[in-house]
Amino acid sequence: MNNSLYEIRWEPAVATLIMKLSGFWNDAVYTDFSYELTRVTEGIPGRYSVLLDIGGSLVQSAETIAGHEQLLAKHRANVERMAIIGSGAITRMQAKRATNVVETCFFPNEADARSWIKESREGA
Numbered sequence: 001m002n003n004s005l006y007e008i009r010w011e012p013a014v015a016t017l018i019m020k021l022s023g024f025w026n027d028a029v030y031t032d033f034s035y036e037l038t039r040v041t042e043g044i045p046g047r048y049s050v051l052l053d054i055g056g057s058l059v060q061s062a063e064t065i066a067g068h069e070q071l072l073a074k075h076r077a078n079v080e081r082m083a084i085i086g087s088g089a090i091t092r093m094q095a096k097r098a099t100n101v102v103e104t105c106f107f108p109n110e111a112d113a114r115s116w117i118k119e120s121r122e123g124a
Contacts, residue, residue, distance in 0.1 A: 006033050008040050015048045016117055017041065022056030025064050034071055047080045049117040050102075053110070054086035076102060081120055083113035 006029070007020040017040070025033070060068075072079070081103040107113040 003029070003032060003036075005029050006036075008033075008036055010040055010044060014114075014117065015046070015121065016114075017044070017048055017050045018053075019050065020053040020056070022058075024058040025060055027063070030064050030067050034067065037071065037075075041075060041078070044078070047078050049080050049120065050082040051110070051113050051117060052082060052084045054084060057086065072102065081105070081117065083107055083116050085110055085113050 005021065005023045005025060007018070009018045010016075011018060019037075079102045082105075084104060084106050085108070086106065087108060105113075105116055107116065
């Protein structure tokens, strides 16, 4: 699913959920994102990794970050690990807070993030 502020897609060959977030979110955007994420993930069998690109994201409100925390907590049992791409100090801090329920690592680029996810799949 594509929206001007987010993209969600499933890559079954690598058992990875890809999400790209950008801009500043209001309640309507978060509600749409939550609905789409639930719709996409409800058909995914078993556990999966998440590649989250926050490179285009702005600092979010406390309410939006709290919503992300709650949403991830709902999916915790299915998420093996989360690779996050992004360099902004505050957006990284917010992402770390929101993802504290799963193994998370930050990367400067997509290639490194995908490599880390691949290593985890091969080691399983």
